[in-house]
Every structure is written in C-alpha cells, then in structure tokens.
Amino acid sequence: MHRHIALQKIIDLGSFSKAAEALGYTQSSISQMISSLEDELSIKLLYRSRVGVKLTLEGADLYPFIQRSILQYQAMQQKVNEIKGLETGVIRVGTISSITCHWMPQLIKEFQALYPNVQFILHQGDYSSIQEWIKAGAVDFGFITPPAVTGLQTITIKEGSMLAVLPSNHKLASQSTVNLHEIVNEPFILLEEGHFSEPMEAFHVCNLEPNIKFRMHDDYAIMTMVEAGLGISVLAELVLRRTNYNIVSLPVDPPVIRTLAIGYKDKNSLPIASKYFIEYLLSNIEKLP
Structure with a gap:
C-alpha cells in the first residue's frame, strides 16, 4: 500500500523529488517503490518528460483502481484506530x-458489556460548572439544559417534570397539586444549578419571588432538610423516584418542566469512545426513566 500512496503523491505533485520530500523518503527509495510496483503489475505506469511526471495510457486506465484501494486502506486504518480507541x-x-x-449506572453497565476496557470519569456539578468544564476541555461532554448554555452544540434527550417537595405534615401535603402562588411565601430551599434554575424561571414567569432560605447543590441534602421541616423545594421527578424520606411530592401548577440535553463543543473533535457512548445513549433514550 505504501507504493500506491507513493504513486498517488507523485501524480499529485508531478515530481519524484517533491513526493519523496512530502512522504519523508529518499528519491531513490521512491523510484525503487514505483519500479517494484511496475514489475509486479507488468505495466509501465509513469513516464518522465521535460514538464514533469505523467501517467502512461495503461497507468491512467489503472489509476482509478489504485485510488480506490488507497481510500479503502485509509478507511480500514481509521476503523483500526477507532477499535484501539x-x-x-x-x-x-x-x-x-x-x-x-438514575441514568449513568445502567448506561455504564450496558456500554461496558460491549466495550469492557472503556473507563468512565464522572465530574458532578451544575449547569454553569458543567458548561465551563466542556469549554475548558476538562470533560468531553456533559448533561445540561439548553436554556442554560451558550456556545455549545446540544442534543435534547428528554423532558421531565419537577415536583413540589413538602414535609409530610405540611398543610398543603394532602392536595393533589400545589400552585406556585400557594408556596411563594414558604421557606424555600433552592437547588443551586448555577446561573439558571427551572423553578426560579417558573416563579418569575408568574411575577413571583420565592422566599429563599437555603441554597444547596445536593438534591438529597435538600430532601433531608425538607423532611426536618426547614422548608419546601421543587426538585426533578427523576431524583424523587427512589427515596425513603418522609416527604410528599406533588405536581406544580403551572407545571415546571426540565429539559435535559447533551452538550459538547464540537462533535468531530469528540474522542471516539465518547462518540460511541453518545450514540449508544441516543439509541436507548426510551429505556431511560
């Protein structure tokens, strides 16, 4: 295949010496490669003239096949690199x-069944920090919400409800839904998500300003504080699925919706393992809670 690539470079540049320089060979070794290829094929491929090097008539007939073989070889090399990656x-x-x-354990388990040697490093943060990590190259991609990011490519995955979370003995706990107006003056524990917060957006759309008493980065710590009667919160339904806290979760009116997406700088520059994982995730969206 190196002889085919040498021939292609000679045709492209019109010169043995320029091809040798471009490929890092000596001129004599390039000449030997072409002689060897011509001997193997029993066809004269090139002739030299005062204006440079050109294909013979027979060489011109054969050259498209040689070009195709080079493309196939390069595709094979690319696949080899992917497999190694x-x-x-x-x-x-x-x-x-x-x-x-609620998503990563199952996704990682299934993906590692296909590619056992791939390793995962998870950086847990909020919409702002994850966005900065992606832009700085600290992570390959991240889970964000599209309204919270700028300058990234995003693929929306799912929408999910956010629910009001109350102590079980709260006066509103027996209702089927709670209105944002009913909870605006309650001590509110805000999940700190950086510069963007779905519950805060929902309050502001209704021209309401909640009574924020605590700001926390951890959903589970918030549930503990709600259970202790220190306030109420609005959290994603996804995080409320497997809890044994003595709390009540109720739909909110108007509904608070969270859109989850994958964000990255540029799909073409993603490492191959991350590309495969994103493709796997997108083909298994229906399985995700």
Whole structure:
C-alpha cells in the first residue's frame, strides 16, 4: 500500500523529488517503490518528460483502481484506530446528581458489556460548572439544559417534570397539586444549578419571588432538610423516584418542566469512545426513566 500512496503523491505533485520530500523518503527509495510496483503489475505506469511526471495510457486506465484501494486502506486504518480507541478509551462526563444516580449506572453497565476496557470519569456539578468544564476541555461532554448554555452544540434527550417537595405534615401535603402562588411565601430551599434554575424561571414567569432560605447543590441534602421541616423545594421527578424520606411530592401548577440535553463543543473533535457512548445513549433514550 505504501507504493500506491507513493504513486498517488507523485501524480499529485508531478515530481519524484517533491513526493519523496512530502512522504519523508529518499528519491531513490521512491523510484525503487514505483519500479517494484511496475514489475509486479507488468505495466509501465509513469513516464518522465521535460514538464514533469505523467501517467502512461495503461497507468491512467489503472489509476482509478489504485485510488480506490488507497481510500479503502485509509478507511480500514481509521476503523483500526477507532477499535484501539475503544480498547483504551476514557469517557469524561459532566453530570448532575439525578443523572449520576438514575441514568449513568445502567448506561455504564450496558456500554461496558460491549466495550469492557472503556473507563468512565464522572465530574458532578451544575449547569454553569458543567458548561465551563466542556469549554475548558476538562470533560468531553456533559448533561445540561439548553436554556442554560451558550456556545455549545446540544442534543435534547428528554423532558421531565419537577415536583413540589413538602414535609409530610405540611398543610398543603394532602392536595393533589400545589400552585406556585400557594408556596411563594414558604421557606424555600433552592437547588443551586448555577446561573439558571427551572423553578426560579417558573416563579418569575408568574411575577413571583420565592422566599429563599437555603441554597444547596445536593438534591438529597435538600430532601433531608425538607423532611426536618426547614422548608419546601421543587426538585426533578427523576431524583424523587427512589427515596425513603418522609416527604410528599406533588405536581406544580403551572407545571415546571426540565429539559435535559447533551452538550459538547464540537462533535468531530469528540474522542471516539465518547462518540460511541453518545450514540449508544441516543439509541436507548426510551429505556431511560
């Protein structure tokens, strides 16, 4: 195949010496490669003239096949590199706590069944920190919400409800839904998600300003504080699925919706293992809670 590539470079540049320089060979070794190829094929491929090097008539007939063989070889090499990348790949993901707990374990387990040597590094943060990690290259991609990011490519995965979370003995706990107006003056525990918060957006759309008493990064710590009667909160339904806290979760009116997406700088520059993982995730969206 090196002889075919040498021939292609000679045709492209019109010169043995320029081809040798471009490929890092001596001129004599390039000449020997072409002689060897001509001997093997029993066809004269090139002739030299005062204006440079050109294909013979027979060479011109054969050249499209040689070009195709080079393309196939390069495609094979690319696939080899992909396989090697999946053998030794590390996938670095920026993730929020509900995704870490309720999506990643199953996704990682199934993906590693296909590619056992791929390793995962999870960086848990909020919409702002994950966005910065992606832009700085600290993670390959991350889970974010599209309204919270700028300058990134995003693929929306799912929408999910957010629910009001109350102590079980709260005066509103027996209702089927709670209105934002009913809870606006309650002590509110805000899940700190950086510069963007779905509950805060929902309050502001209704021209309401909640009575924020605590700001916390951890959904589970918030549930503990709600259980202790220190306030109420609005959290993603996803994170409320497997809890044994003595709390009540109710739909909110008007509904508070969270859109989850994958964000990255540029799909073409993603490491191959991360590309494969994103493709796997997108083909298994229906399985995700």
